[in-house]
Amino acid sequence: DAGVIQSPRHEVTEMGQEVTLRCKPISGHDYLFWYRQTMMRGLELLIYFNNNVPIDDSGMPEDRFSAKMPNASFSTLKIQPSEPRDSAVYFCASTPRDQETQYFGPGTRLLVL
Amino acid sequence: QKEVEQNSGPLSVPEGAIASLNCTYSDRGSQSFFWYRQYSGKSPELIMFIYSNGDKEDGRFTAQLNKASQYVSLLIRDSQPSDSATYLCAVGGSQGNLIFGKGTKLSVKP
Numbered sequence: 001d002a003g004v005i006q007s008p009r010h011e012v013t014e015m016g017q018e019v020t021l022r023c024k025p026i027s028g029h030d031y032l033f034w035y036r037q038t039m040m041r042g043l044e045l046l047i048y049f050n051n052n053v054p055i056d057d058s059g060m061p062e063d064r065f066s067a068k069m070p071n072a073s074f075s076t077l078k079i080q081p082s083e084p085r086d087s088a089v090y091f092c093a094s095t096p097r098d099q100e101t102q103y104f105g106p107g108t109r110l111l112v113l
Numbered sequence: 114q115k116e117v118e119q120n121s122g123p124l125s126v127p128e129g130a131i132a133s134l135n136c137t138y139s140d141r142g143s144q145s146f147f148w149y150r151q152y153s154g155k156s157p158e159l160i161m162f163i164y165s166n167g168d169k170e171d172g173r174f175t176a177q178l179n180k181a182s183q184y185v186s187l188l189i190r191d192s193q194p195s196d197s198a199t200y201l202c203a204v205g206g207s208q209g210n211l212i213f214g215k216g217t218k219l220s221v222k223p
Binding site for chain 1: 145147155156157158159162201203205208209210211212213214215216
């Protein structure tokens with residue numbers, strides 16, 4: 001298996017623009033997690049899904065952030081409008097059923113100017 | 114709110130020494146514990162997990178768990194410069210999620 005796939009790997013955009021991050025989990029994994037990592041705040045859980053259903057979105061910072069998982073093999077995290085403080089590395093991770101080990105994707109490095 | 118605490122470091126050890134990384138957690142009911150390693154600019158990768166009190170060894174790595182003290186540690190024997198990374202402690206939540214600490218940066222000096 002190719003592991004968790006994220007795209008794009010790097011994104012530079014201007015404040016106010018819409019940003020869409022994409023994730024393909026490992027095939028057969030039931031859980032999908034979106035994280036944001038910064039030096040100041042460490043690794044923060046934004047939202048996670050179980051069998052495509054959002055379980056906990058309490059980590060989503062504000063209404064500018066939204067996430068969807070239309071099927072078992074694809075998820076998006078959207079920021080609209082983006083702000084400079086959204087600059088961070090965004091990771092997607094997935095987990096098989098009945099396990100807790102999370103497998104991380106390579107991350108998307110977002111810079112909002 | 115469930116919390117996982119780690120000393121941010123940096124922890125500096127000479128090559129060949131034992132590196133000791135520590136983690137405390139707030140939820141006494143936690144049952145699963147994980148150590149991830151993250152190299153600079155890379156994603157976290159699992160090193161070890163532990164569920165029972167005591168020690169669990171895997172090569173140069175030993176995880177230690179003390180549920181009564183709500184304490185988890187990771188020992189790295191014969192530390193190598195390639196072990197220089199940030200080590201993240203994570204504790205299993207109640208709904209399939211993990212709660213991560215902010216990580217300890219380890220530097221192994223040749």
